[in-house]
Amino acid sequence: MKQKFLFVFLLFALVLSACGTGQSASTPAVVRIGWGGGPDTLNPGMAILAVEYTIFELVYDSMYDLNLDGSFTLSIAESATASDDGTVWTFKIKEGLKFHDGEDLTAEDVAFTYNLYKDTPEYPYLNGYYTTYFDSIEATGNNEVVLTLTEAIPNIESQLVYLYILPKHIWETASPTEFDNVTMIGSGPFKLAEYVPDEFVRLAANKEHFATPPKVDEVIFQTFDNPDALVQAIKTGQVDMISSLPGTAVEGLKSESAVTVVTGAPFSPGPEDIIFNQIDPENCPVDEGGLCTGHPALRDRNVRLALAHATDKQKIIDVVLFGLGTPGFTLIPDGLGVWFNNTLTDYEFDTAKANQILDDAGYLDTDGDGVREMPDGSRALSFRINWDSDNSDYPRIAELLKEMWAEIGVALEPQAFDADALTAICCPTFDFDIMIWGWVSDPDPSALLYVYTTDAIPYGSSETGYSNPVYDELYNQQQVTLNFEERKEIVWEMQRITHEDVVYIIPYYAQAVQAFRNDRFTGWIIDQSKIELTDVTSLVLIEPVR
Amino acid sequence: MNRSRAILNKTAWAVFTILFVIVLNFFLFRILPGDPARAGMKDPRLKQEAIEALQVRFGLDKPVINCFDSLNPIKIGNCNVNPLETQFFIYIGNLFKGDLGISYDTNRPVSEMLSERLWNTILLIGAGQILSIILGMVFGILGAWKARTLVDYGSTGISLLFWSLPTFWLGIVLLFWGSANGFPIAGKATPGMSSYPLFQQWGDVLWHMFLPTLTYTIIFMGEYTLIMRSSLVDVLSEDYILTAKAKGVSAFQILKDHALRNAMLPLVTVIAINLGFTVAGAIQIESVFSWPGLGSAVFEAVERRDYPVLQGAFILIAVSVILANLLADLTYTYLDPRVQVE
Numbered sequence: 001m002k003q004k005f006l007f008v009f010l011l012f013a014l015v016l017s018a019c020g021t022g023q024s025a026s027t028p029a030v031v032r033i034g035w036g037g038g039p040d041t042l043n044p045g046m047a048i049l050a051v052e053y054t055i056f057e058l059v060y061d062s063m064y065d066l067n068l069d070g071s072f073t074l075s076i077a078e079s080a081t082a083s084d085d086g087t088v089w090t091f092k093i094k095e096g097l098k099f100h101d102g103e104d105l106t107a108e109d110v111a112f113t114y115n116l117y118k119d120t121p122e123y124p125y126l127n128g129y130y131t132t133y134f135d136s137i138e139a140t141g142n143n144e145v146v147l148t149l150t151e152a153i154p155n156i157e158s159q160l161v162y163l164y165i166l167p168k169h170i171w172e173t174a175s176p177t178e179f180d181n182v183t184m185i186g187s188g189p190f191k192l193a194e195y196v197p198d199e200f201v202r203l204a205a206n207k208e209h210f211a212t213p214p215k216v217d218e219v220i221f222q223t224f225d226n227p228d229a230l231v232q233a234i235k236t237g238q239v240d241m242i243s244s245l246p247g248t249a250v251e252g253l254k255s256e257s258a259v260t261v262v263t264g265a266p267f268s269p270g271p272e273d274i275i276f277n278q279i280d281p282e283n284c285p286v287d288e289g290g291l292c293t294g295h296p297a298l299r300d301r302n303v304r305l306a307l308a309h310a311t312d313k314q315k316i317i318d319v320v321l322f323g324l325g326t327p328g329f330t331l332i333p334d335g336l337g338v339w340f341n342n343t344l345t346d347y348e349f350d351t352a353k354a355n356q357i358l359d360d361a362g363y364l365d366t367d368g369d370g371v372r373e374m375p376d377g378s379r380a381l382s383f384r385i386n387w388d389s390d391n392s393d394y395p396r397i398a399e400l401l402k403e404m405w406a407e408i409g410v411a412l413e414p415q416a417f418d419a420d421a422l423t424a425i426c427c428p429t430f431d432f433d434i435m436i437w438g439w440v441s442d443p444d445p446s447a448l449l450y451v452y453t454t455d456a457i458p459y460g461s462s463e464t465g466y467s468n469p470v471y472d473e474l475y476n477q478q479q480v481t482l483n484f485e486e487r488k489e490i491v492w493e494m495q496r497i498t499h500e501d502v503v504y505i506i507p508y509y510a511q512a513v514q515a516f517r518n519d520r521f522t523g524w525i526i527d528q529s530k531i532e533l534t535d536v537t538s539l540v541l542i543e544p545v546r
Numbered sequence: 547m548n549r550s551r552a553i554l555n556k557t558a559w560a561v562f563t564i565l566f567v568i569v570l571n572f573f574l575f576r577i578l579p580g581d582p583a584r585a586g587m588k589d590p591r592l593k594q595e596a597i598e599a600l601q602v603r604f605g606l607d608k609p610v611i612n613c614f615d616s617l618n619p620i621k622i623g624n625c626n627v628n629p630l631e632t633q634f635f636i637y638i639g640n641l642f643k644g645d646l647g648i649s650y651d652t653n654r655p656v657s658e659m660l661s662e663r664l665w666n667t668i669l670l671i672g673a674g675q676i677l678s679i680i681l682g683m684v685f686g687i688l689g690a691w692k693a694r695t696l697v698d699y700g701s702t703g704i705s706l707l708f709w710s711l712p713t714f715w716l717g718i719v720l721l722f723w724g725s726a727n728g729f730p731i732a733g734k735a736t737p738g739m740s741s742y743p744l745f746q747q748w749g750d751v752l753w754h755m756f757l758p759t760l761t762y763t764i765i766f767m768g769e770y771t772l773i774m775r776s777s778l779v780d781v782l783s784e785d786y787i788l789t790a791k792a793k794g795v796s797a798f799q800i801l802k803d804h805a806l807r808n809a810m811l812p813l814v815t816v817i818a819i820n821l822g823f824t825v826a827g828a829i830q831i832e833s834v835f836s837w838p839g840l841g842s843a844v845f846e847a848v849e850r851r852d853y854p855v856l857q858g859a860f861i862l863i864a865v866s867v868i869l870a871n872l873l874a875d876l877t878y879t880y881l882d883p884r885v886q887v888e
Contacts, residue, residue, distance in 0.1 A: 225732075
């Protein structure tokens with residue numbers, strides 16, 4: 001009897017809930033986004049994950065907005081003026097800006113926020129990277145913020161773009177590291193309505209936003225642990241957009257008429273790289289634990305060039321990424337927009353040419369075992385190749401390279417390593433021959449360009465040990481060149497040099513794949529080189545399909 | 547006297563095992579490679595100062611233990627420090643305060659994170675266990691009672707099939723089927739339901755539970771049916787059942803009063819063991835259906851090397867397995883008074 005009652009109750013509840021959800025969908029315009037993650041913290045300072053920044057971009061304003069082409073626009077300030085020597089910046093904050101709780105956003109809040117980021121060393125990015133050049137920040141009576149830098153820098157926009165403006169009246173009494181910020185008062189085009197960790201984030205439109213009031217009423221980000229469920233959810237209309245999907249599902253989803261699949265360079269591109277240990281023994285950072293056991297052949301540009309000619313990048317892209325990538329040149333990916341040197345041409349895949357280069361350089365197979373030897377016959381061209389065992393693409397790349405390079409008499413000894421073990425043999429130890437690894441990128445190219453410098457060798461940022469005085473000089477120059485066009489020229493030249501020297505082989509720049517229901521919302525930005533439908537640029541524009 | 551002594555004895559052993567796990571757990575995660583400040587990240591922007599600040603925050607700047615120099619090559623420990631200032635004593639001290647540390651990833655207290663997840667898991671697995679026990683017993687009894695008939699072959703065959711289904715595969719199949727039929731396939735609730743009346747929210751949760759619970763029930767039901775059936779068949783062939791039949795006791799009474807209690811013993815063992823692992827969650831089911839339980843927390847923590855969460859979850863799982871076993875032992879002494887400890 002009791003069981004029967006329970007059953008009836010369950011049925012009753014199910015019917016009710018089904019009615020409830022059906023009703024709520026009809027009136028307000030709610031965008032339901034399915035994604036593979038979710039924010040771990042809402043405290044901008046403590047955040048590390050890309051998905052956290054996605055939420056911050058929607059809920060907070062910052063000094064500049066990052067556009068999908070890699071350029072910046074001034075956001076909360078009317079004007080930004082630099083002193084003649086470029087070290088003092090004055091930002092005139094717009095009048096009438098409001099936080100979500102109704103309080104005014106003024107220069108006081110901006111100055112407070114910048115000081116908070118500058119004075120909290122526990123903030124891995126916002127302190128560690130973006131406030132490096134901050135000397136002092138002050139608010140003046142005129143709703144102006146005066147930012148004094150320790151030296152002139154060319155990329156103030158990219159330094160400020162992620163420094164989200166926090167309300168002073170809330171944060172001045174909070175502990176910078178312990179504060180969980182679950183009410184998340186910001187000033188951006190969306191305000192936090194509800195946050196359930198590991199389940200969803202619900203944002204409500206801030207229709208009073210000064211620049212970009214959204215046309216929809218709500219955006220919900222729902223966490224899916226299972227990529228197949230994401231695909232299924234968009235197919236059946238349980239969500240309106242998905243921010244990622246497995247490469248295997250792309251073709252199947254394209255055949256759904258109500259779903260549009262879009263691909264493009266990712267918003268925060270992370271280049272993958274095949275690293276050659278080419279450190280000169282003279283540069284070996286012995287004091288920092290350098291062992292420098294790399295194979296001497298890899299110091300020879302001819303060998304690296306031959307390996308580049310023997311690498312069929314398109315095959316790697318087809319096998320590993322199901323075609324969703326473009327061949328890469330240097331650490332600066334196409335996703336960096338204006339900074340990417342699109343005039344470079346790749347080394348064509350040509351095994352005969354690769355063999356010819358090695359023959360001419362004196363690397364011959366003297367003992368007839370199918371593997372070439374050094375010109376002096378001392379060692380075979382047999383290289384260790386290691387990669388991060390957390391990554392499922394790298395073993396496939398290694399396997400393909402082994403096949404491809406065997407064609408030119410080069411042998412590989414593949415072995416996966418735990419990320420920490422890999423760091424230990426990597427840098428500044430240089431106890432390896434070849435590695436496959438990846439970087440995360442910043443909108444400004446400076447951080448990745450630094451990786452190629454001689455200065456970076458003892459700090460463990462240089463993974464190749466590459467050292468080129470001409471390049472080093474250019475790096476220093478671009479750091480102080482305030483004119484955008486001039487700086488761009490230098491950055492492009494630096495890419496040309498490192499591509500020419502075959503410092504790395506960049507197998508590909510992976511593409512982002514996203515999909516949306518074309519019967520639900522319209523207006524997504526899909527005509528730019530970068531694709532990021534979860535970005536504020538799209539979410540403030542879209543509106544329901546009539 | 548004998549019985550209370552047995553209980554005391556078993557409880558003491560359980561406590562001892564838990565203490566052992568606590569100590570082992572600490573060293574297990576200290577020997578593993580992994581620096582929280584670098585875990586899985588390779589970012590040119592992360593500066594040395596930031597790494598050091600993170601290490602201070604998570605207490606990793608302190609020596610692991612007072613004096614362990616003799617234990618090379620593990621090389622943990624430093625003889626010149628106050629033993630109370632070591633990670634080990636801080637860990638033990640915090641543990642007794644119920645503090646499991648701070649998650650590397652979320653910056654939230656681990657105990658808070660795990661307790662949220664624990665309730666979700668108990669909800670899901672509890673419902674699944676109850677349903678599978680009821681169904682398993684019903685079909686098991688049916689199979690044994692109608693042994694070697696079509697009913698028996700049918701229920702045994704299906705149970706065997708259910709039991710041998712890979713959990714992940716069944717989950718995916720039900721996910722595809724369910725999504726096509728309008729069932730929710732991710733999460734525990736529809737976002738935005740919090741403004742609705744409470745009973746509607748509960749209904750929504752039940753609605754979301756449907757597919758994962760179904761998966762769980764199917765997998766475990768098979769196991770319970772088979773065990774119930776075989777042990778009941780055994781018992782029904784015993785002489786005392788024959789005697790009861792000869793005395794003219796009704797079939798139902800034989801089953802209820804004479805056979806079932808004995809036949810339950812093996813099932814209780816399996817249920818108790820399963821219950822212990824319940825806390826670990828059905829990791830695969832939770833990750834297929836994005837259920838925010840303990841299992842998916844463990845899965846995520848492994849992926850991201852969030853050692854404090856893993857450490858806390860391991861303690862929780864170990865303690866619950868040990869307690870469930872203790873419970874099984876104690877239930878035994880109740881079900882079968884012959885079971886005693888020497």
